Amino acid sequence: MPLSKEEWLSLEKKANELRNLTLDTVHWCGSGHLGGGLSVLDLLTVLYYKYLNIDVKNPKWPERDRFILSKGHAAIAYAPVLCDKGFEDKELLHNFNLTNSKFGMHLDSNKVSGCDASTGSLGHGLSIAVGTALAARVLKKDYKTYCCLGDGECDEGSNWEAAMCASNYNLTNLISFVDRNHCMIDGPTEDVMKLEPFEDKWKAFGFETLVIDGNNINELCNAIDTALANKSDKPYMIIMDTVKGCGIDFMEGDYKWHYGSLDDEGYAKAKKALEETYKKRLARVEKEAK
Amino acid sequence: MGLSYTAVESTSLQTAEIYGQALVELGEKHPEVVALTADLAKSTKIGDFMKKFPDRFFNVGIAEANMFGVAAGMARAGLVPYLSTFSQFASFRSADQLHTDICYQNVNAKVIATHSGTSFGQAGSTHHAICDLALVRSIPNLTVICPADGIETYHAVMTSYDVPGPFYIRINRGFDQTLYTPELIKKIGYKFELGKAIEVNPGSDITVIAIGSCVYQAYEAAKYLEKTDGLKVRVLDMHTIKPIDKDAILKAITDTRRIITVEDHTIIGGLGGAVAEVIAEAGKGCAFKRLGHQDHFAPIGLHEDIMSIVGIDSNGIVNAVRETMKMDFEEDDDWSDEF
Numbered sequence: 001m002p003l004s005k006e007e008w009l010s011l012e013k014k015a016n017e018l019r020n021l022t023l024d025t026v027h028w029c030g031s032g033h034l035g036g037g038l039s040v041l042d043l044l045t046v047l048y049y050k051y052l053n054i055d056v057k058n059p060k061w062p063e064r065d066r067f068i069l070s071k072g073h074a075a076i077a078y079a080p081v082l083c084d085k086g087f088e089d090k091e092l093l094h095n096f097n098l099t100n101s102k103f104g105m106h107l108d109s110n111k112v113s114g115c116d117a118s119t120g121s122l123g124h125g126l127s128i129a130v131g132t133a134l135a136a137r138v139l140k141k142d143y144k145t146y147c148c149l150g151d152g153e154c155d156e157g158s159n160w161e162a163a164m165c166a167s168n169y170n171l172t173n174l175i176s177f178v179d180r181n182h183c184m185i186d187g188p189t190e191d192v193m194k195l196e197p198f199e200d201k202w203k204a205f206g207f208e209t210l211v212i213d214g215n216n217i218n219e220l221c222n223a224i225d226t227a228l229a230n231k232s233d234k235p236y237m238i239i240m241d242t243v244k245g246c247g248i249d250f251m252e253g254d255y256k257w258h259y260g261s262l263d264d265e266g267y268a269k270a271k272k273a274l275e276e277t278y279k280k281r282l283a284r285v286e287k288e289a290k
Numbered sequence: 291m292g293l294s295y296t297a298v299e300s301t302s303l304q305t306a307e308i309y310g311q312a313l314v315e316l317g318e319k320h321p322e323v324v325a326l327t328a329d330l331a332k333s334t335k336i337g338d339f340m341k342k343f344p345d346r347f348f349n350v351g352i353a354e355a356n357m358f359g360v361a362a363g364m365a366r367a368g369l370v371p372y373l374s375t376f377s378q379f380a381s382f383r384s385a386d387q388l389h390t391d392i393c394y395q396n397v398n399a400k401v402i403a404t405h406s407g408t409s410f411g412q413a414g415s416t417h418h419a420i421c422d423l424a425l426v427r428s429i430p431n432l433t434v435i436c437p438a439d440g441i442e443t444y445h446a447v448m449t450s451y452d453v454p455g456p457f458y459i460r461i462n463r464g465f466d467q468t469l470y471t472p473e474l475i476k477k478i479g480y481k482f483e484l485g486k487a488i489e490v491n492p493g494s495d496i497t498v499i500a501i502g503s504c505v506y507q508a509y510e511a512a513k514y515l516e517k518t519d520g521l522k523v524r525v526l527d528m529h530t531i532k533p534i535d536k537d538a539i540l541k542a543i544t545d546t547r548r549i550i551t552v553e554d555h556t557i558i559g560g561l562g563g564a565v566a567e568v569i570a571e572a573g574k575g576c577a578f579k580r581l582g583h584q585d586h587f588a589p590i591g592l593h594e595d596i597m598s599i600v601g602i603d604s605n606g607i608v609n610a611v612r613e614t615m616k617m618d619f620e621e622d623d624d625w626s627d628e629f
Binding site for chain 2: 062066068108109110116117118120121123124125126127128129130131132133134135136137138139157158161162164165168169
């Protein structure tokens with residue numbers, strides 16, 4: 001079902017709030033993985049406010065959908081989402097990354113309610129997601145498993161072990177994403193370690209694939225709907241073409257914003273940029289919504 | 291105690307076969323038990339489980355790191371995965387996944403590491419696991435067991451189901467000589483308890499602490515030394531490497547003042563390392579010797595030959611005991627001034 005204008009607007013509003021909360025969190029704690037947090041934030045918004053079948057009051061509900069953020073460093077955006085959903089107290093974001101905080105730079109699933117896996121060491125999440133999806137089969141449960149990888153993370157060989165495994169076991173209950181923001185710590189992905197032809201790789205490993213604009217909420221919803229309606233026996237990989245630092249013009253596309261900090265002036269500038277982004281996003285909805 | 295395997299059966303079964311049968315027994319009782327391997331179903335003897343529960347058996351191919359992550363995901367969803375591969379790959383090959391996915395997340399997954407030490411001797415150092423304990427022993431939340439024979443392996447596997455959390459159980463390839471014969475079981479009142487060493491032989495002159503197949507060798511050495519040298523050698527089966535039985539070690543220091551450790555593992559960081567840590571913190575002087583691989587890769591060969599070359603067979607232990615007995619202590623034998 002196509003996304004209604006009303007729902008699209010509501011998701012844009014939420015994404016805007018979460019972008020601001022992510023930026024505020026970086027400001028409170030002094031620094032953070034803003035670039036990769038902002039590039040994946042539209043996906044987090046869409047999953048947590050439209051698709052995931054979860055119960056905030058019962059975070060360990062066995063029937064719940066699972067989400068595994070393999071690119072664990074995007075916790076700077078993920079923690080605000082979990083707090084906004086009500087899994088944790090928003091006040092705790094003021095201590096993000098600080099000594100004895102509940103939220104580290106990479107979330108600890110045994111400490112943070114609503115977080116399904118402790119990730120951070122890259123190349124682990126897809127294997128965990130495969131195990132989660134296989135467990136649904138053994139336990140005869142209908143939950144879906146969603147997993148999001150970073151593109152730089154795909155250099156890790158273990159992802160390709162997991163990809164073979166997902167395909168071997170025909171895990172149609174697993175929907176995976178790559179946040180293809182084209183940047184890693186040391187530079188553009190194609191300069192550091194070439195990933196292209198990226199979609200072909202996933203196809204060759206036995207996935208149904210889609211390549212979409214991962215910072216377009218409508219496209220994200222269409223892609224997830226397509227994956228949920230999957231009639232093939234292959235798992236889905238949605239490659240999200242995204243922009244690192246999405247929403248803050250002076251960070252966008254700059255790999256140096258993988259991790260950074262903002263002084264008060266920079267923070268004010270970034271807040272202003274987010275306002276402009278939100279205006280543009282609303283204009284897009286007006287133009288493109290059916 | 292639910293001991294389903296007799297010593298007679300254990301002499302005709304490889305240790306891993308007993309593990310395979312124990313796993314089937316667990317599978318029958320507990321529908322959430324699943325088994326995983328990385329192209330080593332035959333070698334690790336979990337074929338029976340595969341035949342009996344094909345929907346609960348997963349061969350992930352030669353991809354150990356993925357297997358550990360998959361197991362972590364399964365465990366978090368409520369299954370109890372038993373992962374089987376060679377010790378070298380269960381530790382070093384998948385170390386980051388064992389550390390982070392299994393132990394940091396503290397999931398209920400059980401690693402059965404086969405072909406440990408030099409028990410796959412002819413395969414060479416790529417397949418010897420003589421450093422695994424040093425690695426896994428350092429990981430928080432992980433219980434580490436090295437059973438002495440097939441009977442003890444059975445108990446360790448069954449116990450691992452009853453106790454939530456990650457386990458690393460290290461067993462040998464092929465046949466292990468049966469230590470726990472019905473006679474010995476009766477004589478010493480054998481009881482497997484996690485974290486509690488078993489006194490296989492009583493003694494007051496010296497204590498030999500051993501793990502895995504070295505316990506049998508230590509027991510043989512003790513019997514021989516009693517006959518030839520009149521020595522009373524205490525033999526402890528330290529099946530649980532972590533948490534280690536500190537009380538048994540402290541008692542050995544007080545009672546015998548001489549301790550030798552024996553393991554099919556490097557002397558660094560395994561049993562010898564663990565016992566050394568306890569002795570060092572005890573504040574009491576003690577003659578101490580670690581038998582094991584002396585910071586060298588092992589030669590290629592039959593397991594029993596390697597054990598002999600390295601000096602962790604009964605002859606090596608006899609020699610080490612005699613050497614250690616020569617070490618002098620203060621004549622007054624009073625410890626109170628040695629703190």
